[in-house]
Amino acid sequence: MDTFVIRLWQRVGKVRAFAVLVLVAGLAGGLLIANRQTQHNATAEPVKAADAASLPRTSGSPSAGQASEQASAQSKAQDAASAAAAQAKAAEDAARKKKEEEASRSNTRAPYPAPASCGVYTGNRNIGCTEMVAAGFALDQMPCLDKLWTKESGWNPKAHNKSSGAHGIPQALPGDQMAAYGSEWETDAKTQIKWGLSYIKRRYKTPCGAWAHSQSSGWY
Incomplete structure (x- = not known):
C-alpha cells in the first residue's frame, strides 16, 4: 500500500512539472508573438505614411x-x-478724333461767296475785314465773320450784355480781357476786333468755324 502511494505521488509530481513546463512555454510563445506584432506595426506605420504621401490629391485644398x-x-x-x-478705347478715340477733324474741316469751309475785296464793306465791317486778312484768314471767311458779329453785337463796340457782362463787337466775357490789345478796349472797334479774331483762331480756327458753332449751339 505504501509503495503504491509513493508511486502515485511520483506520477502526480511529473504531471505537475510537465504542466508547469507547458505553461512556461505558452507564456514565452505569447510574449514572442506579441513582440513580433509590435515590431511589425512599428515598421508598417511609416510605410503607410509614406504611401499616403505619395498618393495624388483628389480633393481638398x-x-x-x-x-x-x-x-x-x-x-x-x-x-x-x-x-x-x-x-478698344484707342480705336474709339481714333474714330472720334477723325470724325471731329472731318467736322472741323467741314465747318471751316466758307459756305458763302467771297467778296471781291474788303472795299465792299464800310465802317467797322471794313476794319473787321482788313484786320481779318492781316491775321491770316482768307477773304472768303468774311461773310461768316459778318454774320457772326452782326448776330452778337451788330458791330457796335459799345454793345453790352447786362445779364452776362459780355462786351463789345465780339462780346468778350469778361470784357476787360480785350485790354491786352489796347487800353481803349471799351470803345475802340479795332482793339475789340483784334481780340475777337485771336479768340476765334484759338477756339475755332476760322470765322466760319465759329459761325457754325454759333448756329448749332447759340453761342461761340
Whole structure:
C-alpha cells in the first residue's frame, strides 16, 4: 500500500512539472508573438505614411504648385482683358478724333461767296475785314465773320450784355480781357476786333468755324 502511494505521488509530481513546463512555454510563445506584432506595426506605420504621401490629391485644398499656376493663369487673363479694353478705347478715340477733324474741316469751309475785296464793306465791317486778312484768314471767311458779329453785337463796340457782362463787337466775357490789345478796349472797334479774331483762331480756327458753332449751339 505504501509503495503504491509513493508511486502515485511520483506520477502526480511529473504531471505537475510537465504542466508547469507547458505553461512556461505558452507564456514565452505569447510574449514572442506579441513582440513580433509590435515590431511589425512599428515598421508598417511609416510605410503607410509614406504611401499616403505619395498618393495624388483628389480633393481638398490645392497644393502650392497648383495655387501658383491658378494665380498665374488669372493674372494672364486679367492682362489680356486690360489690353483688349485699352485697344478698344484707342480705336474709339481714333474714330472720334477723325470724325471731329472731318467736322472741323467741314465747318471751316466758307459756305458763302467771297467778296471781291474788303472795299465792299464800310465802317467797322471794313476794319473787321482788313484786320481779318492781316491775321491770316482768307477773304472768303468774311461773310461768316459778318454774320457772326452782326448776330452778337451788330458791330457796335459799345454793345453790352447786362445779364452776362459780355462786351463789345465780339462780346468778350469778361470784357476787360480785350485790354491786352489796347487800353481803349471799351470803345475802340479795332482793339475789340483784334481780340475777337485771336479768340476765334484759338477756339475755332476760322470765322466760319465759329459761325457754325454759333448756329448749332447759340453761342461761340
